[in-house]
Amino acid sequence: MKFLYGKQDWKTLERGEENCYLMTNGLGGFSSLTMTGSCARGDHAVLMACIQPPNHRYNMIHRLEERLCLGGERIHISSQSFEGGREPGEKEDGWRYQTGFSFEDYPQWTYLVKGVEVVKNIVLAMGENTVGISYEIYNRSAQTVNLEVLPCLQFAPKGSLPAPDQDFSMEKGVIRSRGLSLYFETNGEVTQEESPKLHDNLYYSYDACDGRAERGTAVVNHRISFSVLPGESGRLQVVYGMKQELPSVDDIIRGVVRDRKSLGQKAGFADETARALALAASQFVSQRASTKGKTILAGFPFFEDWGRDTMIALPGCCLATGQYEAARSILRTFMAYCRKGLMPNLFPEGGREPGYNTVDAALLFILAVYEYYRKTEDKEFVREAYPVMEEIVHWYREGTDFGIKMDEDGLIMAGRDYDQVTWMDVRVGEILPTPRHGKPVEINAYWYNALRIMQELSALIDICREKPWGKDLFEDGRDYGQLADQVKESFNAKFWNEEAGCLKDVISGTKADRQIRCNQIWAVSQPFSILPPEREKMVVDAVFRKLYTPVGLRTLDPADEEFHPRYGGPQLERDLAYHQGTVWVFPLGGYYLAYLKIHGYSKEAKEQVGRQLSGIAAALREGCIGQLPEIYDGENPTSSRGCFAQAWSVGEILRVYDAIR
Secondary structure: OOEEEEHHHHOOHHHHOOOEOOEEOOOOOEEEOEOOOOOOOOOOEEEEEEEEOOOEEEEEEEEEEEEEEEOOEEEEOOEOOEOOOOOOOOOOEHHHOEEEEEEOOOEEEEEEEOOEEEEEEEEEOOOOOEEEEEEEEEEOOOOOEEEEEEEEEEEEEOOOOOOOOOOOEEEOOEEEEOOEEEEEEEOOEEEEEEEEEEEEEEEOHHHHHOOOOOEEEEEEEEEEEEEEOOOOEEEEEEEEEOOOOOOOHHHHHHHHHHHHHHHHHHHOOOOHHHHHHHHHHHOOEEEEOOOOEEEEOOEEOOOOOEHHHHHHHHHHHHHOOOOHHHHHHHHHHHHHOOEOOEOOOEOOOOOOOOEOOOOHHHHHHHHHHHHHHHHHOOHHHHHHHHHHHHHHHHHHHHOOOOOOEEOOOOOEEEOOOOOOOOOOOOOEOOEOOOOOOEEEHHHHHHHHHHHHHHHHHHHHOOOOOOOOOOOOOOOOHHHHHHHHHHHHHHHHHHHEEOOOOEEOOEEOOOHHHHOOOHHHHHHHHOOOOOOOHHHHHHHHHHHHHHOEEOOEEEOOOOOOOOOOOOOOOOHHHHHHHOOOOOEEOHHHHHHHHHHHHHOOOOHHHHHHHHHHOHHHHHHOOOOEOOOOOOEEOOOOOOOEEOOOEEHHHHHHHHHHHHHHO
């Protein structure tokens, strides 16, 4: 899908900063600027390199200052907001000269200045920290035109700024600072600045509205010039990278186009939106140096790879797109780090131990293995994973960390003190905005499905062997089935809210039990039904009436006194609103899967879902182009919030397209 934009989309710089692009390199690095080429966030960058995949990121080239020198006049084609304005006589208002922006495999800008047309491309190489930049200049003016490009450098860890006394040295073909080296090649003329120029008043409009640091800094220590005579055309090419041998811009372009075409063909979607989402999904899959395997980054530009997010995103991002090898690699990584039946929520970095503060990641792992088997019929991998799956069930039944334990009724309880172990995991000091200690609804739906999966898969492998933890309850699949029967009976008796005609969110003995939240949709969308058909339909209808929007599900019924209509402002305000009505995209996938399921995947149901998915197709044009965000405002979800590209948002909607297919 090619996304096209014109001047009507940036009537002001503020409008032009509403949308951005994203390219990733499979290492955790990325390139992202607004469609006017500006930085509206401190995390925007021409080249955000990752020197140890996937989380050790450095903002190497923050932005590009670009200007045309024509007949003694110097005109910026770059755009940027500055706190207090630019230097006297200077304006970076290139959006006024910008005539187009497009994004397909990489972003492209076009500008028109007094008879001179400029076409700019930026492309990020896959598998390395290398970016290519090209400018095609068509000079139909009567004067020689000179393009000057001034890279604004940071050489600083993502989220921080260059140090006040940070030194930038330069010699032929390489810039050095902070122990980092950035190599470059160009066919333009390179001029080193006698003294590096500091821009210390960059203004980030999107960080400002979220209460983040709204002012940034970058350093210019060289410029690249390229001249074109009247009536002629020419092409300036520049490549920057963190290795000495650099490819050409055209080589990078050919590689990116080839790789994305291959990914699209492997995914095999006929629907144009689904094809775009399949390419979006590939941007989250990354190498992880510490485990020497694949991982899924939760979102850009903020998030790292987390266990829960990975397990939710994997079925859509990897299985629905045919990336089975990547799925196996990711699942094996988690298998290696399973401890006391828990999967890591955070992986080890720099010698640190993994973090295990999640109740759902391990159960979702079992579901992911099952979905993998349903796609591939790979029995050998099931045999490999099965002991870990057994271990998970054993520890959940007997009890493990964070208050996770099966109660006498067969249901799983979790959480204690200030631990937040479900996905509604915000904690503000001693404030838990969404305390879900007790028996959360979706966790017990996952638990029931895990038991049914074990019951089914046990027939595939030899389960008569010694367990590493000693004697176990489960000798064959019938034992899993008997416990699943008990869980189903208890679930229906305790979670059903007869008055509201839907499910309680948690069994805790507090008012949280009666709140109507989106978590109940996963009790319907799972492959094994824990509710009778009539109750499944009532849940789906209740969720649609109270929580559904075309871009996601609200996390809380708007009629609830704790409902927050908007997300934004300082960190405390954002955290208090995060799961209290804010619209999240990824549960929408569960809603559509549940709707299809209760209607038997009929032609009519698929047509209905297909029609409603037009809201997602439109969302791909807003925010991060070709991506789906983390969240929207709860009351009127018009503009994306939070992380502008979120793996589980993309993955869960892809599962819907896969189900329709």
